[in-house]
Amino acid sequence: MHNSRYDIGRKQLAKIDGDAGEKVIDSLKDICPDLAKYTIEYPFGDIYARPGLDLKSREIATVAALTALGNCQPQLKVHLNAALNVGCSETQIKEVILQMSVYAGFPAALNGMFAFRDVLQERSKID
Template sequence: MDDDRLDRGRRRFEELYGPGTADNLIAGQKGLAQDLARYGVEFNFGDVYSRPGLTLAQREMITIGVLVALGGLEPQLRGHTRGALNAGLTPTEILETVIHVVQYSGFPKALNAIKVVTERLEECGAEIPPPLNPAS
């Protein structure tokens, strides 16, 4: 049963991050930390991300919103920004997700997040949309 969860998790994870990335995530940890990474692939991607009802793009949009609201999770936000692009979200949709969350998370978290997201989008070669209301 656990092998099924891990295989399902690998497939879903690799839809977002590319071939071999699930095993690289696990192998990148040392000793018992590999167990935690494997649990993440099994549970997060094998169970939750593999459920029906939401598209992969919708799941990534929600994930970005939650990471922004929690704050302090910049490495995960960077990874999920790339995952959101790979799932088909546009840079505008990703950035608007961060802007939308400001009303719940506050400006410090949203400003920190939008910097991380913008930098990651640029690293991925995405075009950053211009401001709707440029400063005068």
């Protein structure tokens, strides 16, 4: 039986983002449930489920992009957690953020590193 994009997306979301992903989806229910549905179907049901990259590589790319954008800390924090959830090490994530200083500038890298510190503190990894 073929799973729907939505079902595939829900499974991917749970595997990658866990509770953080569910909180994002739940936060949209009262304002725009369609955006929640599209978020499940397209990124997670279509893109994250593709065979060309493993989840770790996809999260490295996502952390790099969100760090470079420099203005999406809430989404970056969700994906920093996701990167840890799918097997990225703290060192790998720090190196990705540091690499962005070359291409996105120091403010973006600083914001990314501070977001990562917050994530680690929330996960009780550092004081």
